[in-house]
Amino acid sequence: MAVYRFRKEELEGHLNKNALWAIVYGDMMSYLMILFLLMLSFQLRQKTPELDPTERMLIKVQTVFGGKADPALAAKADRIDKELIIGKLLGDKAKGGEYGGAASVIVSEKRISLSLGEGVLFDSGKAELKETAGPLLQTLAKDIVSAKNEIRVEGHTDNVPIRHGAYKSNWELSMARAYAVIKELEAAGVDPKRISGVGYGEYRPLGDNKTPEGRAKNRRIEISLLRGE
Template structure:
């Protein structure tokens, strides 16, 4: 008996003693080894590709820098269409001149300039123009508005001054509600422009109270942003 036969017989005897079923590989099953090798290589390749890509897009990176909380805008849709103007248009050019003028006066951060399809909108916080619950322009408010006068004189736009408040109610002997307060504030700005020489037929005042919020009124920051005066330049002057 050859050495191979002795080895095989020994393995069989040990397997029988340990009650281990003895299986014999065949050439027909050898393809499984190759198949498993290929699957293993593919799995390794996919793991490497996934690691290089930074992981699934739906998984947040814990190393990402956290951004500070922002004020959530109110869902009003009031300006989604009106504040988009084509580059190089006359309103855009006028807005650029206005920004340069305000920057030179140091008011670039206090007055927001927004080009629109047929004009320009200036947005100023009530906290700068008026005292709390008041409709008389502050000294700082007058100074800021006077910087807009050259821009108004250099255009033929119709000028609408719109007063806006937050949602907190007011009830005084002079202002029974936010309607009266927002209208009185708009009127104060219109009178300033009229006294400075802006033609009456180009001016109008409107009070919107808290009906057109830009931000949610359930936070102090949101309410502060909603208390504002908007000076809207659009269209041609009235005849």
């Protein structure tokens, strides 16, 4: 009350009494703005892979006057920035042929995926890595080892039945190939606790298995950094 009385007496010497409502109104708007930012910060603590412009704005608001950004939001922003850098690096190298001729990168909300065609890593019907596959996967390991994301290795095949060889089905072949890639990444320094593998066989095609081009597209290994995990 003493503070309010002091402000009122001081202002009355300079302003008309009828203008005091503006001071009260300004204080009320300030409190409402603080309340709005608090409510917004609680809402944005939900786990989503992307950092939307509102979240980045909130970080700036929190730090503009020397304050500290919400630790969860700051960590999320740092992770996403690193993911985008790695995604661009992988994309540039794939386009430049550093991961073999049949390589492509897709960056989505849930993952950053490098797709390698069968011929880059394996001979037809085999799950043993080619001699040239080792250096390629070692290069990839160096590119992703700094990321803290979980890594998933997926094996995919076409739908042509296996007539002979060590594997009875495309499913078994795809799983064996995924495992071979996992072991090479681990040997190259990627933390095995971050890696998981799965074989999908012929059941997640990208192309039409009725055409040679489609079948070639389906025979692939996908190495993905899972985002937001």
